[in-house]
Amino acid sequence: MNGAQDLGGMHGFGPVVPEPNEPVFHSEWERRAFALTLAMAMPGAWNIDMSRFARENRPPAEYLAMSYYQVWFAALETMLKQRELVADDEIVAGRSLHAPKPVTRTLTPGDVAQVLYRGAPTERATKSAATFKAGDTVRAKTINPLTHTRLPRYVRGRTGTIERVIGYHVFPDSNALGAGENPQWLYTVRFEGRELWGGDADASVTVSVDAWEPYLERA
Amino acid sequence: MTGHDHHHDHDHSELSETQLRVRALESVLTEKGYVDPAALDLLIETYEKKVGPRNGARVVAKAWTDPAYRARLFKEATSAIAELGYAGRQGEHIVALENTPTQHNMVVCTLCSCYPWPVLGLPPVWYKSAPYRSRAVVDPRGVLKDFGVTLPAATNIRVWDSTAEIRYLVIPLRPGGTEGWSEDKLAELVTRDSMIGTGLAKQP
Structure with a gap:
C-alpha cells in the first residue's frame, strides 16, 4: 500500500539525530510491547508480512505521529482483535472476560533460545530457473496495490541492473494476505542515483533494493 | 515516527496511557494462557543483555x-x-x-x-x-x-x-x-x- 511507511525520498523530516549511549529500550512498556509482539506470533499464528501490513495499514498522519513501539503495539492489538483472541471490552477492563480461544502453540521459557536461534528462513527449494541473470537491465514495474508490497514507490518505473540473483524466497505480497508463501526469485537490483532522482542528483550514489521477480520486467 | 520535540506534559500523559494499555493487554494475554511472562522476560533479557x-x-x-x-x-x-x-x-x-x-x-x-x-x-x-x-x-x-x-x-x-x-x-x-x-x-x-x-x- 502507498502508506506513510514508504518513506524513501520524502522531504521535510529534518536531520537524523543520533542519541549518544542510547539504551535498547526507553521505557518499561517498550520492553513489554516488544516481547508481547514476538511471543504472540506463535499462538496468533501470523507471519512477519501480516505483522508489517498491520503496522503500516493506518492513516499516514497517525503512523507518523506514533513512536516506533506505539506502531508495533497498535498492530498487535489489531491482529489480536481480527483473530478474536482478545475483545475490546477486555482491553478496556485489563482482564479476561471471555473464554480463551484454543491455540495450537504458545512460547514457553524453554523455547525462547531455540526459537530465536532458528529464526524464520524465507528461502525455499525450487526446480524453476530464474528469469533474470546478473547484468540484465530491468525496470521496476509501476504497481499500486492496496495491499502489502515491498517495492518502494521511489523505484517504480525506474530502470536498473540485476546485480545478484539472491535465491527463491517467500513472496510477501502473497504471504501478507494469508494466500500462501508463493515463493519467487529474488534479486538485488541496482539503480543509479540519477535514474531515481534526476540529473541534478549526486552522480557518485547508487541505490539497490531487493526485488522479487513479479516486481520486475525486462527493459 | 517523529523525533521532534513534543510539549512535555502532552508527551508525559501519552506515555502513561500507553504504559497502562500495554500492562492491561499483558494481563489479558497472560490470563488467557497465550503468553508466559517468564518467556517475555527472557526475550527482553536476550536483546537487552546478550x-x-x-x-x-x-x-x-x-x-x-x-x-x-x-x-x-x-x-x-x-x-x-x-x-x-x-x-x-x-x-x-x-x-x-x-x-x-x-x-x-x-x-x-x-x-x-x-x-x-x-x-x-x-x-x-x-x-x-x-x-x-x-x-x-x-x-x-x-x-x-x-x-x-x-x-x-x-x-x-x-x-x-x-x-x-x-x-x-x-x-x-x-x-x-x-x-x-x-x-x-x-x-x-x-x-x-x-x-x-x-x-x-x-x-x-
Missing part, C-alpha cells in the same frame, strides 16, 4: 585479521557468522558488504526497520525514524554529515535498501596504524554505526 553490536564487532575484527575467514564472510556471510555462534531471528540470510577506499556502503530500511539482529542487536531509534528512512536513499552524504562524517567526493556511495529478508552488515575499512593488533583490541575500534555505514571505525 545480543548487540559487540557481536558484529567480533565478526569485523576477525575479517580484518584472518584472510581465510574474510573470504568465507564475503562468499557466504550467514554461515561464516554462525561460526562465531551468531545466528537466527532477523539474521537468517546475511550479506557482508565490503567498504573499500573507493566505495562506501550504507544500509537502510525505507519501508520499516529491517536490521541484522544477531550481529547488531535491536536498531537504534534514529535507524527507525522518518528522517533516516526518507533521506538515506536520496542524500546519503547529507545523512553522513549528520553523523559528523565527510567522505572524499571521489568515494562512491552505495545505499542498500533492505526491502526483503536479506540483512546487510557493513565491514568498515581497517584503520591504519593497527598492524599486529589482536582481534580483541581491534574489535574495540568497531562501532555500531560503522557496521550500518553511517560511521567509520575509530582511529587508534
Whole structure:
C-alpha cells in the first residue's frame, strides 16, 4: 500500500539525530510491547508480512505521529482483535472476560533460545530457473496495490541492473494476505542515483533494493 | 515516527496511557494462557543483555585479521557468522558488504526497520525514524554529515535498501596504524554505526 511507511525520498523530516549511549529500550512498556509482539506470533499464528501490513495499514498522519513501539503495539492489538483472541471490552477492563480461544502453540521459557536461534528462513527449494541473470537491465514495474508490497514507490518505473540473483524466497505480497508463501526469485537490483532522482542528483550514489521477480520486467 | 520535540506534559500523559494499555493487554494475554511472562522476560533479557553490536564487532575484527575467514564472510556471510555462534531471528540470510577506499556502503530500511539482529542487536531509534528512512536513499552524504562524517567526493556511495529478508552488515575499512593488533583490541575500534555505514571505525 502507498502508506506513510514508504518513506524513501520524502522531504521535510529534518536531520537524523543520533542519541549518544542510547539504551535498547526507553521505557518499561517498550520492553513489554516488544516481547508481547514476538511471543504472540506463535499462538496468533501470523507471519512477519501480516505483522508489517498491520503496522503500516493506518492513516499516514497517525503512523507518523506514533513512536516506533506505539506502531508495533497498535498492530498487535489489531491482529489480536481480527483473530478474536482478545475483545475490546477486555482491553478496556485489563482482564479476561471471555473464554480463551484454543491455540495450537504458545512460547514457553524453554523455547525462547531455540526459537530465536532458528529464526524464520524465507528461502525455499525450487526446480524453476530464474528469469533474470546478473547484468540484465530491468525496470521496476509501476504497481499500486492496496495491499502489502515491498517495492518502494521511489523505484517504480525506474530502470536498473540485476546485480545478484539472491535465491527463491517467500513472496510477501502473497504471504501478507494469508494466500500462501508463493515463493519467487529474488534479486538485488541496482539503480543509479540519477535514474531515481534526476540529473541534478549526486552522480557518485547508487541505490539497490531487493526485488522479487513479479516486481520486475525486462527493459 | 517523529523525533521532534513534543510539549512535555502532552508527551508525559501519552506515555502513561500507553504504559497502562500495554500492562492491561499483558494481563489479558497472560490470563488467557497465550503468553508466559517468564518467556517475555527472557526475550527482553536476550536483546537487552546478550545480543548487540559487540557481536558484529567480533565478526569485523576477525575479517580484518584472518584472510581465510574474510573470504568465507564475503562468499557466504550467514554461515561464516554462525561460526562465531551468531545466528537466527532477523539474521537468517546475511550479506557482508565490503567498504573499500573507493566505495562506501550504507544500509537502510525505507519501508520499516529491517536490521541484522544477531550481529547488531535491536536498531537504534534514529535507524527507525522518518528522517533516516526518507533521506538515506536520496542524500546519503547529507545523512553522513549528520553523523559528523565527510567522505572524499571521489568515494562512491552505495545505499542498500533492505526491502526483503536479506540483512546487510557493513565491514568498515581497517584503520591504519593497527598492524599486529589482536582481534580483541581491534574489535574495540568497531562501532555500531560503522557496521550500518553511517560511521567509520575509530582511529587508534
